[in-house]
Structures are given as structure tokens and as C-alpha cells.
Amino acid sequence: MKATLTGLVIAALVGAAAPAHAAGPGPEGLGDPYYPKAGNGGYDVSHYDLRLDYEPSKDWLQATTTIKLKTTQDLSSVNFDFALPVRSARVNGRDVGFAQHHAELTVSTGGDVAKGQELTVEISYSASPSQSNPDLPPSKWKRTPDGAQAIGAPSVAPWWYPSNDHPSDKATYNISVTVPDGIEAISNGQLVGTTPRGDGKTTWNWASTKPQTTYATFLAIGQYQLHQSYLDGVPLVDAYSEALGDRAAAAKASLDERHLMVGFLEKLLGKYPLDATGALVTPYTSTPLETHTRPSFPASSFRNGPNSFVVAHELAHQWLGNSVTMKYWKDIWLNEGFATYVQWFWSAYKGKGTPQQLANWFYKQYPADHEIWKVAVADPTPQYQYGAAVHERGAMALVALGEAVGDETLRRILNTWVSQKAYGNATTEEFVAHAEKISGRKLGDLFQTWVLKPGKPSSPPAGRTLKADEQEPASVKELHRPY
Numbered sequence: 001m002k003a004t005l006t007g008l009v010i011a012a013l014v015g016a017a018a019p020a021h022a023a024g025p026g027p028e029g030l031g032d033p034y035y036p037k038a039g040n041g042g043y044d045v046s047h048y049d050l051r052l053d054y055e056p057s058k059d060w061l062q063a064t065t066t067i068k069l070k071t072t073q074d075l076s077s078v079n080f081d082f083a084l085p086v087r088s089a090r091v092n093g094r095d096v097g098f099a100q101h102h103a104e105l106t107v108s109t110g111g112d113v114a115k116g117q118e119l120t121v122e123i124s125y126s127a128s129p130s131q132s133n134p135d136l137p138p139s140k141w142k143r144t145p146d147g148a149q150a151i152g153a154p155s156v157a158p159w160w161y162p163s164n165d166h167p168s169d170k171a172t173y174n175i176s177v178t179v180p181d182g183i184e185a186i187s188n189g190q191l192v193g194t195t196p197r198g199d200g201k202t203t204w205n206w207a208s209t210k211p212q213t214t215y216a217t218f219l220a221i222g223q224y225q226l227h228q229s230y231l232d233g234v235p236l237v238d239a240y241s242e243a244l245g246d247r248a249a250a251a252k253a254s255l256d257e258r259h260l261m262v263g264f265l266e267k268l269l270g271k272y273p274l275d276a277t278g279a280l281v282t283p284y285t286s287t288p289l290e291t292h293t294r295p296s297f298p299a300s301s302f303r304n305g306p307n308s309f310v311v312a313h314e315l316a317h318q319w320l321g322n323s324v325t326m327k328y329w330k331d332i333w334l335n336e337g338f339a340t341y342v343q344w345f346w347s348a349y350k351g352k353g354t355p356q357q358l359a360n361w362f363y364k365q366y367p368a369d370h371e372i373w374k375v376a377v378a379d380p381t382p383q384y385q386y387g388a389a390v391h392e393r394g395a396m397a398l399v400a401l402g403e404a405v406g407d408e409t410l411r412r413i414l415n416t417w418v419s420q421k422a423y424g425n426a427t428t429e430e431f432v433a434h435a436e437k438i439s440g441r442k443l444g445d446l447f448q449t450w451v452l453k454p455g456k457p458s459s460p461p462a463g464r465t466l467k468a469d470e471q472e473p474a475s476v477k478e479l480h481r482p483y
């Protein structure tokens with residue numbers, strides 16, 4: 001739908017205080033260097049309430065999303081990232097005008113609203129979400145043989161709910177999904193309950209009470225077997241697709257290792273930070289993703305049998321990525337390099353190679369003219385934002401840091417980083433300052449060499465402690481990527 005705000009009947013001021021001077025529309029993006037239009041300026045979301053009704057046989061979604069936000073500047077309208085056609089919009093309970101252009105939805109606030117006001121924006125829509133609009137990138141809502149999935153980074157939200165689609169604006173969520181009886185609807189957080197409606201449909205209610213990013217918010221509708229229990233006192237829901245075939249046993253064996261893993265991770269990073277846990281295992285995605293509380297694993301993660309390393313990586317992301325989140329996409333090594341480092345630590349715990357051995361081994365694998373050295377770890381470009389530059393080189397940087405300050409100090413740096421930045425956002429500059437503060441060392445040259453500049457450093461990350469002729473660590477074969 002395309003419309004303009006002019007000419008639409010706009011209700012008078014919607015019960016919020018007006019600014020002293022005329023306000024303007026909110027910016028269309030947050031100025032992320034990689035995705036300038038991602039997210040929207042002028043407000044901060046505190047909560048999303050999604051009420052979805054999906055009919056898989058017809059690929060038909062009817063939904064209302066309610067967004068609670070606070071204005072951070074004077075505004076006359078708010079922008080959301082959204083690709084589906086909108087039916088109606090309300091602000092603080094009153095009908096307002098709206099317009100859609102490409103994947104930007106502009107909702108009038110019904111009059112000028114001052115900075116610091118709380119608004120409740122209610123947006124209703126219905127669509128076949130898998131249908132692509134020629135004006136937009138291909139839909140990320142994926143129909144599957146048994147239902148549908150909305151899983152993917154950096155951006156999947158615009159194909160199922162309007163949002164401030166940027167990692168820097170995290171919020172709590174309630175997600176209610178109505179589907180035909182006999183079909184499961186899996187999402188983030190705690191399973192509050194399922195409500196049979198008596199008309200052949202059931203509503204699945206999920207709640208996330210810790211701040212969650214849009215890219216880690218997911219929905220999977222289909223035939224799943226649910227396993228519910230607790231992991232270290234935290235409510236756990238695992239959902240295994242019924243189409244996993246013989247991969248199901250390998251997936252279960254891998255996820256069973258979480259009982260050991262969570263204690264191991266808590267020693268390194270502090271208490272598990274979220275209010276729920278679990279996993280989604282599906283044959284309908286191709287890469288694992290740290291979906292909030294409930295990471296999603298493709299069946300292919302277990303193609304060679306059990307693999308606890310991919311589980312360790314995605315579980316580590318619940319601290320490093322989901323609790324402490326990069327502020328801009330270029331800082332993604334703070335998620336990926338750190339989760340890879342923890343995974344290498346898990347390798348040491350399993351007796352399959354230490355972080356130092358793995359760091360030196362990967363360093364040796366990539367010749368100086370290899371493309372992974374062409375970008376800076378802390379500015380990998382959108383093309384390489386999920387590549388080895390942020391994963392292996394990011395983890396190498398932490399090994400190099402450990403060599404410089406000592407392993408005990410490195411652990412203190414990581415542990416305090418996670419506790420001080422919990423539930424917030426962080427930048428590379430903040431991590432450098434934090435590492436210098438905790439270690440009492442000047443680390444500018446080290447971060448220049450390993451993180452801020454492109455190019456292969458002249459000596460390996462663990463050059464001081466390891467011989468040059470180290471054998472391949474045993475875990476390398478299990479360290480499948482991409483994660």
C-alpha cells in the first residue's frame with residue numbers, strides 16, 4: 001500500500017503533550033554505517049506485543065502489533081521498518097494516518113508530540129507474507145512444507161511485524177500466535193501457555209522479559225516435538241522438527257551437553273543472563289542463529305553426527321550478542337569473535353585443542369593475501385560481516401589480548417564486560433577502553449594490529465607460548481562454520 005499523509009484524515013492530538021515548537025517527522029534510519037535506513041530515529045521502543053493468526057495452507061497472516069515507545073525528540077510522525085501492507089494504525093487508542101514507501105512505514109502521531117512522551121502504537125495488517133513485493137528485497141518469510149519460518153539476520157522483522165529494526169533498540173516481547181490445532185508455533189522466551197480457541201485453532205503465547213533485538217526474534221510454525229524441562233533452574237523448551245530424520249538423535253546428543261556447558265560458561269561469563277532457554281532444530285534453515293533464548297540450528301549442523309561446538313557457540317551468544325549486543329553492525333566481532341573464542345575455550349575443556357593452539361592454527365591457514373585479511377575486524381563491511389574476519393580473527397584478537405595481559409586478566413576483562421554491559425549495547429571503542437582499565441595496560445597498538453587495521457599481523461596470536469610446528473587441533477573438524 002502506498003499513500004501519503006497529506007489528505008488522510010488525521011485525528012487531533014492523541015493525548016500526549018505537544019512541544020513548544022513545531023515538530024518534524026522522525027528520521028527514516030539510525031545512521032548505521034552499513035544499513036543507513038535500518039531502524040528509525042526519534043524514539044526508543046520498550047515493548048512489542050505481537051498478536052498473529054497464520055493459516056499455513058493459504059500463507060495468510062492477520063496480525064496486530066502494539067509497540068510501546070518513548071519519544072527521544074519532538075515528533076510529528078514515527079517511522080517503522082515494515083514491508084507488509086497495513087490496514088490501520090492507532091496511536092494511544094485513536095485512529096491515525098499512515099503511509100508506506102518501500103519498507104518504511106510512517107505513522108502520524110496525530111499532532112506534534114514532545115520529546116520524552118510515551119506512545120502506544122497499534123498497527124493492524126494482513127498479507128501473504130512470503131509473497132515478494134517487486135519494490136522490495138525478496139521476502140524473508142519462508143513457507144515450509146509444514147508451515148512457515150521467520151528466522152534470519154541481519155533483518156527478517158519487516159516481513160512479519162513493524163519494528164525499529166536495529167540492534168541498538170532492544171525491547172521486551174509478548175508474541176501470541178494462533179495456528180490450526182495440531183501445528184506448533186515456536187518463538188522466543190518462556191512458553192506462557194497454549195490456549196485452545198474451540199474453533200479448530202490454538203493460540204501459543206510466548207514472553208521475553210529481557211531486552212531482545214529484532215534480528216534475534218523468530219517464529220517457526222510447523223510440526224515440532226517439544227521437550228520441556230529446566231537448565232540450571234531456567235525454563236527450557238526445545239523444539240525438534242519432525243522432519244529431521246536421523247539427524248534428530250545427533251541434535252539431541254549435542255544439546256544434552258548443555259548441562260555441562262552452562263556451568264562451564266557461567267564460570268567464564270557469569271550467571272546465564274536470560275529468562276528462558278532451549279533450542280529450535282529445523283531442516284528449513286541453512287545456518288545456525290543465536291535467536292534470543294532459543295538458538296536455532298539447521299539439521300545440517302549435525303550432518304556429521306553430534307556437534308557440541310555449534311551448541312557452545314550459540315549458547316555463548318546468549319551472553320555475548322543477546323545480553324551484550326553490538327551497537328552498530330560494524331561491531332559484530334563483539335558478538336562473533338567473542339562467541340568463537342568461548343567455543344575455543346570449550347574445545348580446551350573437551351581436550352581437543354586450546355584457544356592458543358586454535359588461534360595459531362587458523363592464523364597459519366590464511367596466507368597474507370587471503371581475503372580475510374583485507375578488512376578490519378571492527379569494520380568488516382556488510383559483505384564479510386558473517387565471515388572469518390569477525391569469527392576467527394575476532395577470536396585471535398582475544399587470544400593475542402590474553403598473551404599480552406595474561407589469561408587470568410583476560411577472564412576478568414570478559415567477565416566484567418558481560419556484567420557491566422548486560423542487556424545493553426556496546427562498541428569496539430568501549431571494549432578497548434574497558435580492557436585497558438581492567439588490565440591497567442595501554443593496549444592501543446595491540447588493538448590496532450588485531451582489530452582496527454586490515455592485514456595479517458607479522459607474528460601469530462599466541463607466538464610467545466607455542467612452537468611454530470603445532471599439529472592441527474582435534475576440534476578443527478567440528479568447528480563448522482558459518483555460525
Ligand SMILES: [Zn+2]
Nearest residue numbers: 317336339483
Ligand atoms: Zn555466531
